[in-house]
Amino acid sequence: MKTLDSVALGLLIIGGLNWLLVGLFNFDLVAAIFGGQTAILSRIIYVIVGLCALYSLKFFPLVMNSLKREN
Numbered sequence: 001m002k003t004l005d006s007v008a009l010g011l012l013i014i015g016g017l018n019w020l021l022v023g024l025f026n027f028d029l030v031a032a033i034f035g036g037q038t039a040i041l042s043r044i045i046y047v048i049v050g051l052c053a054l055y056s057l058k059f060f061p062l063v064m065n066s067l068k069r070e071n
């Protein structure tokens with residue numbers, strides 16, 4: 001499980017950096033690398049990053065519990 005958690009975190013960071021580039025410079029790095037936003041490979045990357053985000057929702061209760069313990 002820890003490997004899957006690490007992969008999900010890494011892909012979420014990549015996705016977040018891609019959104020940063022889109023927001024600041026209107027540049028989609030994934031689309032630039034894989035042939036445009038509608039290219040099948042780009043769409044697969046977008047779906048995988050989205051699935052990692054859904055998978056990572058399982059960490060939200062853990063974070064909330066740790067914040068409660070700190071207070």
